[in-house]
Amino acid sequence: MRRRVFLVTGIVLVALVLAVALVSLFWTPFPAADTTGGRLEGPGAHHLLGTDKLGRDLLTRLMIGARIAVAVGLGAVALGAVLGGLAGLLAGFANRWLDDTLAALLDILIAFPTLLLAMLVVAARGASLASAIVAIGLAMSAIVARLTRVLVKRVxxxxxxxxxxxxxxxxxRIVTAHVLPNIWPTLAVNLALQFGLAVLAEASLSYLGLGPPPPNASWGRLLQEAQSTVLTAPTGAIAPGVLLVVLVVGVNLLADGLxxxxxxTRRGHR
Amino acid sequence: MSLLTVSDLTVSSADGRTLVDGLSFSVGRGHRLGLIGESGSGKSLTTLAVAGLLPPGLRASGTVLLDGTSVLGAPERSLNRLRGRVAAVVFQEPSTALDPLMRLGHQVAEPLRRHQGLRGAALKAAVLASLEEVALPARVARAYPHEVSGGQRQRAAIAMALACRPALLIADEPTTALDVTVQAEVLALLDRLATAHEMALLFVSHDLAVVGKVTDEVVVLSAGRAVRTGPLRSVLADPGDAYTAALVASARRLDEALGGAL
Known part of the structure; x- marks a missing residue:
């Protein structure tokens, strides 16, 4: 029963952010480049959450940020699942020699810090939404591959x-009928957790200025921009932080419930 | 010609230890052979070698002929034609022998679909008939393995093994994981089915009393070597070597404690 509450809460939180991201595609309170508001206005009737130091509506920026967070999360998970899943399946089935090689390779990849890997990718491709997805997805695929390998071997x-x-x-037939169904629950839960980590990684990249470049309003960038004015206009820092927490906690609860x-064997028993 | 002929089977590990040492035996059609020995005596490796399932790290030499086809070193493709139709295996631990995420009916249906080409209503009827044959109620078909008892799981595993009507059933400690009353039921079931289908039985156990209930001939294994071979009665009457004598004596003690007569 408690788990059911977790699942529902997770779904609600994630759905909330997804809805915001979807709505931002069709409607935002102000156009993204509108700078007609006053500088660093507090929350009010006209600008619900206030404005930033260039006079842009904060709510508008947050909604666009949700879009980026979701896009990076889904993109990185898709890339990580496909690349990592295939590599893991291969290693799981491989003979000893190939398996040892792949396992060593994965360990090296995992030991490599995600942010450093991301910086390399960004340096090679230039900062963009696609670079962020590729960088985070690559780092994730190593983790997914290692997990898949072990799960396959166990089955x-x-x-x-x-x-x-x-x-x-x-x-x-053994792969489709026995291996995949038996590794899928664990893998799906892990991928959901990885989604949350990918969102955080993107925020970190953007905070460091390596994410999607301006005027893209990633939450990490909003946090970074609000840093210097956090004492006079705290909403600018608090709001993206809260949204990050909502999405990541939501995804984690969802993963747990999933x-x-x-x-x-855990279904329907009280 | 015998259904299964094993001659001079030797299995050794990658680091050179000999796990099964020059083992020879044969099982004729409809005959039953018990393979007895303690843990690590090479019983399970022998069954794996017979089914062509030895783990890649192990080297095997000698010959294993299953229905006239050599098993050792044979390609997967030719083994697949033997497996199921000629020989099927029932494992020790019914909780790992069944896919936890697949309904039992589906698992029993799988070999029926493959080997008898059944589909739709005919397949469904065949599944129910298979379950009935091992004395399982029809509702078990809709259950997941964790929803039925250990004995019922083992019955389902037996139904799966029997689905292709194998000429030889290899049972690797099929009752060890079960409690004693259920053990007796499953043994009786195996005995009945083997008789009904004129199926040969290679029965592996560490328990002489259990083997005694279903087979008429035994091979006693110790440290990978056959120390005694012969009809069960003569082995009991005249164990011969020290190991077999100890095995028989312990079985007798257990039997006396239970008040029966071996």
Whole structure:
């Protein structure tokens, strides 16, 4: 029951941010480049959350930031899942030599700090939304691959896979019927957690000025821009921070709840 | 010709230790053979070698002929034609022998679909018939493995193994994970099914009393070597070597404690 509450709360929080991101595609309170507001206005009737130091509406900027956060999260997870999943499956099935090589490679990749890797990618490709997605997705794929490899190996060691082999079931069929369904719950929960981490990583990159360049209003950039005026206009720093927390906590709760939905042994027992 | 002929089977690990040492035995059609030995005596490796499932790190030599086809070193493709149709395996631990995320009906259906080409209503009827054969109620088909008891899981695993009507059933400690009353039921079931389908049985156990319930011939393994081979009665009457004698004596003690007569 408690878990159900987690799941619902997670869904609500994530849906909230998704809705904001979607709405921002069609409508924002002010145009993105509108600088007609006063500088650093506090929350009010005209600008609900106030304005930044260039007179831009903060709510508008936050809504566009939601779009970027969601885009980077989904993009990085998609890239990480495909690349990492395939590499992990390969390593899981590989003979000892190939497996050892891949495992060592993955360990090196994981030991490499995400931000450093991201800086390399940004240096090579230039700062952009796509660079952020590629950088974070690459770092994530190493983690996903390592997890997938272990999960695949665990399933392959199970008697039901041996039993399937003894009754002559082909390898492709074993992968689709037994391996994928059995690794998917754990993998899905991990990918949901990775989504939250990707959003945070993008905020960090943007905070350092390596994310999507201005005038893109990533939450990390909003935090960085509000830093110098945090004492006189705290909303500018608090609002993006709160939104980051809402999305990341929401995704984590969702991930936790997902595990129970995906696993029949934990489903429907009180 | 025998259904299964194992001659001079030797399995050694990558670091050169000999795990199974020059083992030879054969199982004729409809015959039953018990493979007895303690943990680490090479029983399970022998069954894996017979089914062509040895882990990649191990080297095997000698010959294993299953229905006239050599198993050792054979490509996966030719093994696939043997597996299921000629030989099927029932494992020790029913909780890992069944996919936890697949309904039991689906798992039983899988070999039926593959080997008998059944689809739709015919497949459904065949699944129910298979379940009935191992004395499982029809509702089990809709259940996940964790929703039924250990004995029922093992019955489902047996139903899966039998689905392709194998000529040889390899049972690797099929009752060890079960409690004693359920053990007796599953043994009786195996006995009945083997008789009904004229199926040969290679029965592996560390428990002489259990083997005694289903087989008529035994091979006693110790440290990878066959120390005694022969009909069960003569092994009991005249154990011969020290290891077999100890095994028989302990089985007798247990039997006397339970008030039966071996």
């Amino acid at each position: 392959l060691a199970m008697d039901y896979v041996t039993a399937a082999r003894t009754s002559g079931v082909s390898w492709p 595990r129970d939905v995906a696993d029949p």
